[in-house]
Amino acid sequence: MTTDTVQSPAYTTYDRTTSRWGRITMVLALVFSWGGPLYLILLSDLDLTQAQLWIGFAAVAASFGVIWFIEPVTYFPVLGPASMYQAFMIGNIANKLLPSAIVAQAAIGAKPGTRRAELAAVMAIGGAAVVHIVSLLLFVGLLGTWLVGLIPETVTEVARLYIFPAIIGAVIVQLAVYVKNVRITVVAFAVALVVQLVAVPMIGGLFASFGTAVTVAVTMVLAWVLRENPNRRKMTR
Template sequence: MTAVTTADTSALDRNYTRTTTVWGNATLFAGFLLATYLPFHVLLFTDVPVTFAQILTAFIAVAAAYGVFWFVEPITYFPILGPAGMYQAFMIGNISNKLLPAAIVAQSTIGAKPGTKKASYAATAAICGAAFVHVVSMLVFVGILGSWIVTILPPPVTAIAQSYILPAILGGVVVQLIGTVKNLKSTFVAIVVGIVVVFAIMPFVPVVVQGFKIAICVVLTVVVVWFTRNKQERVDEDDEVFIN
């Protein structure tokens, strides 16, 4: 068996990064075109009374409510998912309740520190597995058995599932992430910032904070942790980071 040298590993990593960047940009741009094509098709090729002004107004209304996530989600997901995982995640969707938990569990299982190349590779593999399981389960439990399952489930069970399943998943992700990162200071800062924003700031300026509370919490946490970080901390050679 031929030993793999550091130079070989670096070359493989560069090729992997270059390939995922090219195909990631191409597939995401294709998805962007498909996602935004329909209103312009209706405007240009049908007799539906829709104007460009109406499309623009609708876009601005949605952007005002959700535009903050265009910045918050990439910043918060990137250290965990890595470059290739980000391309996959934003193409597949269901990031916070499916792909992120899968990546965190995979990284925790192999002891990979978030923000490293090892963690990035683990996240990519975990996302592939999560997407495969998701598609198969959708085909079986929704495509084949979906209507039948809905008819036999009592309404109270459905109501409980709708109310508690997502919070339970997200709560488990938070706990798993805290246990994986094992950084008491960052965890403490995030909790304190969240408490301050929700209970000390929102009651006084709810209109301003309501739509941006997540962004405010993320930005404040990142800023505080960054300026209070240990600048002498070193990263093991096996855990080479993919971000500077």
């Protein structure tokens, strides 16, 4: 049996420690994130009614609420429990941390869901966070205003329009290579095209806010139904 199938004492301690401190740091982050809004509501001169607060919450939930469920479900199989705490504390998961973890796991040949893959994701996310902080301090904190003044406005506009789609496109390609399953890749691509280019323009309204959730849900169902099943193959022989 491999180390990925045997629960070693060292890994048990590691899992227990990361889970304990992960929960503590996530709760602290939640408290601090509430600090600013609570100060504005309770101690400032803002005249906000309870109805206005609920309307604002409903507006945010309608736009981003689906992500609260999609992201944990879709990221966990790749990142593992320890890296999930890291990722949601740091942010920029889809366009920075997840690609870093995938590249690290692919570089050492770690299979998804194994302890080796989880440890690779932890190290990759730690490295990505360090690079991010150093680059922010250097290129934004120290040189940001100077660099922006040197870049032509036309270049800035092109970057604003195309950099984010380019990053997301690269992430999708990395995920397809990571999964190494042509059937799932084709199904996901076809469902995304139908939902985003056909269903959303035709239906519009509230459905547009849940287009991503519909795409993920339909892809998951079809991938499970169309999966390669050895028992089914035996029955057809």
